[in-house]
Amino acid sequence: MSSEILINMTPNETRVALVENGVLQEVYIERERKRGLVGNVYKGKVSRVLPGMQAAFIDIGLERAAFLHASDIVSESVSGEEEKLDNITELVHEGQDICVQVIKDPLGTKGARLTTQVSIPSRFLVFMPGTSHIGVSQKIEGEEERARLREHMENIITEEYAGGYILRTAAEGISEAELDADVKFLNRLWDAIRERMRTAPTKSVIHEDLPLAMRMMRDLVSPEIEKVRIDSRETFERAARFARKFIPEVSRRIEYYPGERPIFDLYSVEDEIHKALEKKAQLKSGGYLIIDQTEALTTIDVNTGAFVGHRNLEETIFKTNLEAAQAIARQVRLRNLGGIIILDFIDMQDEEHKRQVLRALEKALERDHAKCHISQVSGLGLVEMTRKRTRESLEHVLCETCPTCNGRGSLRTAETVCYEIFREILREARQYDAQTFLVMAGHEVVDRLLDEESDNIAELEDFIGKPIKLQVESLYTQEQYDVVLM
Template identity: 65%
Template sequence: MSEEILINVTPQETRVAVVENGMLQELLIERSQSRGLVGNIYKGKVKRVLPGMQAAFVDIGLERSAFLHVSEVISQHDSQQENHNEDITRLLREGQDIIVQVIKDELGSKGARLTTHTTVPSRYLVLMPENSHVGVSQRIEDENERNRLRDILNEKEHPDEGYIIRTAAEGAGEIELRRDVSFLKKLWDRIKTRIGSAKAPALIYEDLSLELRIVRDMVASKVEKIRIDSQGVFDKTRQFVNEFVPELEPRLEMYRGGRPLFDVYNVEDEIQKALHRHVPLKSGGYLIIDQTEAMTTIDINTGAFVGHRNLEETIFRTNLEAASALARQLRLRNLGGIIIIDFIDMKEEDHKRQVLRTLEKSLEHDHAKTHVTEVSSLGLVEMTRKRTRESLERILCETCPTCDGRGTIKTAQTVCYEIFREITRAARAYEAQKLLVLASQDVVDCLLDEEASSVAELEAFIKIPIRFQVESLYPQEQFDVVLM
């Protein structure tokens, strides 16, 4: 599988597209006015301790206080201890200064999620201060390689800090790993100095910008090219690569084409498609994706696909194609949390197993952690996908002011009947010579056409003439009844 990383830069935002075999798989966006907070370390101040929730709200200098659960609080007596059963009031008090790190960005109306288990990443390692454990990424499956890497970072040599060996370290030599150890120790020393002098709330350490995080975290041996369309960002990235990932330098490319970089790779069109509910499948079937506050639901339909053998085979083929397509959509749209997939009902158990295996295999390329359950008797699959940042829709879109996020609006006829009821109430409550109805064009057209006889009957009933006026700025559901 060939992979390219495209980095599009403007003064307002940086966008990174991950393209595999010519198809957009993932999109990351960072805007200069709202950079992500994940990885940032703060000196915060505890604002409220909530014993009932076993949590605390911490002021880290943002508009909303951030949330810290007891399970994310390091015990001062034992840094290895898990505090699920600890009492939050024994660990924190209001007004206390505390060093925390953001593990989830602000999502919707929720504040950032915090931990006191601070970590600092580099190319191959993640430093865990005050924790002497050395762990290896589960994505490195070869046991001999895991042992080799663990031997290089012997725990006895690092009694005061621990490390997680990242997936990118697979095949790395001792020199590279020890270089990362040296870098992380120097960086942590600088962070500790800043902690000692800063007054809460204060930002202590800010993670790298998006383009440098991508190079550090996502680039693997299968990446063929990293194309950047900004000279300044290209120069900064090349300097970073030469210092930390020199083997990637030949793959860096400054894009100088006449057409915009994202247009050349059809990324802009794919972004627009990723904002639609309806996702067509090549067979003629389609997905319907609905994102809500609590969960995301995905419904699969056969659509125009009729198959070549029988109904069961048609359903099976549609579900197989949908399993691959929805895995890509989860990455592309960055949908997280609880996800409910409504596959078309299959009778044969073998078909269910194959669809599930296809889904799990398609999710292997996802950088986010996922967990998939079995197919239920109703044909539903429940899964979770780790969410640390806003979805593509939440970044690029806002709630529709007309429908208020419902996705539907009342029909013109429904609004007409609401107007009739309001006119009846007004005529009974007040004395008026005539009534003026202000409404949208479609509603007024309906009143004067399909509902003309109803208007005449209402006038005769209330014995007051009714006039209508179009208000071009009114949405379909808005109207006013004015007494004159």
Template identity: 65%
Template sequence: MSDELLINVTPQETRVAKIENGMLQEVVIERASRRGLVGNIYRGKVCRVLPGMQAAFLEIGLQRTAFLHLSDIVTNEEKKNGTAEVTINDLLRDGQEILVQVVKDPMGTKGARLTTHITIPARYLVYMPNSNHIGISQKLEGDEERERLKAIIKDLLPEFNGGGYIVRTVAEGISEQAVRADMKFLEKLWQAVQENNNAEHSAMMVYEDLPLAMRVMRDIADINIDAIRIDSRETYDKVIKFANKFIPELADGIEYYPGERPIFDLYGVEDEIQRALQAKIKLKSGGYLIIDQTEAMTTVDINTGGYVGNRNLEETIFKTNLEATQAIVRQLRIRNLGGIIIIDFIDMKEAEHRRQVLRAFEKALERDHAKTCITEVSNLGLIEMTRKRTRESLEHILCEACPVCDGKGTVKTVETVAFEIFREIIREARQFDTKKLLVLTSKKVGDYLMDEETSSIAELEEFMQRSIQLQIDNEYSQEQYDVVPM
């Protein structure tokens, strides 16, 4: 399998696309005016404690206050000692200042999610200054290698000032010297964070995570990536310098792309991004998916569409569902869909078919870096799953609610709006003693009133003993109208 990373940089935004076997699988966008906050550390000030929710809101210098739940404050040690029954009032008070880290970006109307369990990542290790735990990435297989790395950490701990560590997947096979270098780097970084936090009149943010291009390089878990192509000379120089210092094994694969044709166009990424903003996704067989993203959850519906198969209905349904598993996982990654996701597979009668579809879905999810949890296929053909969400979805970054339908996806029919206008005319006539009423409305509704409802308007004028004048305003949306007494 060939993997490539494309990094497109402009002064306004940085975009990173991951290509697997020639197909886009993930895209991350970071805008200069709205950089992601995950990983940033702040000196937060408690502005409101909510005992009923066992949580608190903190001011960290953003437009909206951030949210800190009790479960993100109580440590594992406290739970072991039987003191986990503490309440939020025992730990926080209004006006108190504490060091917190963002674990989830602000989304929609919700503020950032915080934790007091600070973690600072480096290339091979994640440092936890408020813990003494030593952990190994679950994706790092091999008991012997896991024990070797844990032993190295334990042997080196006396050289440093405490804290815990998590060994990352990419640390497999690294030397003790490389581990020590990472630990030294992390200790110096934590000292700088503490100095910033203790400095008088310092800003609320005491540590900012790396920009997207550097962050992607640091967090690359797969060292078998064939190429990393960057279309900005300035960013390329920074990435090369970063790679030579921290990931020399990847440095040879980093290339500067100077071509006139945009790099995302060259690989068809722009077209894939546009398709990922649509509700309908076509499958090669002729079937299709309908993906509906709401604030509460995301639903995915599978349909056979134009695929009729060549054996029987059950076999057709099975093959459509099997093909859909790959397409669904790909769309989850490209769109960065998170939270609760309900997948409505076409009903399969045979238990073996349901089992194979579920296993294919699980296998496709193995390459997804986000943490997922899925259930068995229900009797209704549904799979319920959750996918960890730390940043906004592609749709939320690139789109906004339609100003005409206000995000509903539908508008009232012309007939419905016309009848609403009639009711409003009667309401205004009874409230104001005037001889004429002016109706301002959109062109479609105005044309309908003048063509289809002319007799109704005449009857209304006779009934109320006053004239009704229609005026079309091209700036009005279909649902918009005004009835003005004259």
């Protein structure tokens, strides 16, 4: 599979697109004023301890206090190894200074999620000071290769470089010398971080992860990536220097893109981003997905749409669901949907068809960089899955709640608002001795009151014995109105 990474730089925003076989699969966006926090290390202060939740809120200098659960706190045991305790009150107290690392960006109304177990990634390794565990990425499948990498790490790790290490997917096939260089780099970085932990003021950043462009060079570039195209000369030069130092085998694949045509117009990336903000996602067969993202979970509904098939209903449903499985895996990555996701495939009677659709979904999600877990088909024909959420979804990054409907996605009809106005006039006529009632409302509501509801207005005037005047307020939404006593 041929893949490319496109990096678009503007003064206030960095965008990275991962394209596989000419089709956009993932988008990463980072804005100068709102950079991602995952991986950053802070010196914070415990602002509140909640024994009932076994958690604490930590002030790390952000708009909202960050959340630290007892299960994410480690403390040194007598042997010097780090251990986890259960009771939050034994671990922290209000006013205490504490060094923490962000493991989840602030999402919606929630603050960042923290841990005290600092981990520092490099090209081939993730370093976890305080533990002695050596792990290997599950994506490295060969048992011989896994054993070889473990043996190299056991040779490298001495008392000077003690700690826990996880070998990343990129470590597959590399030499012991390259691993040794990575271990030394990580330990030098950790020494510098520890020094800043001692001297830094409270509520300050101790260590920041790389900017998005460099982070993607470190995390996304693999042997499958044929090219990394960058449309900024300055960023290209920085990326080239970064590659020569840390990933020399990639340096030849980095290109400066000087074209007049915007880089995100290649492979229709810009159009695909706009489509990813819509609720409806079309399938090539004529079917479609409806994607509803809410605070609690995301639902994806599969429909046959215009696809009528060629043989019978069961075959039509099976083919639509197979295509939908591929499309769902792509949409989940592209929109960066996380948390609980409920998939409503079209009901299938054949157990073999259900198995094949689930297998197709699992296979399509294997390329996802986020951890996913898929359940079996439930009794209601639904598939439940979870996807690890560490940053905001594409919709939350690029959009805001509609101020007219407040995110409901619907408005009360003009007819409904008219009847509310009638009830309000009756209520006020009983309470106050007004000479005239002035109704101020939006254009659609006043038009209806003057047209379809004119008879009702006349009857209401007779009933209360007072005139009712109407006034259009151009700035009012369809749901807004005021009844003024005159």
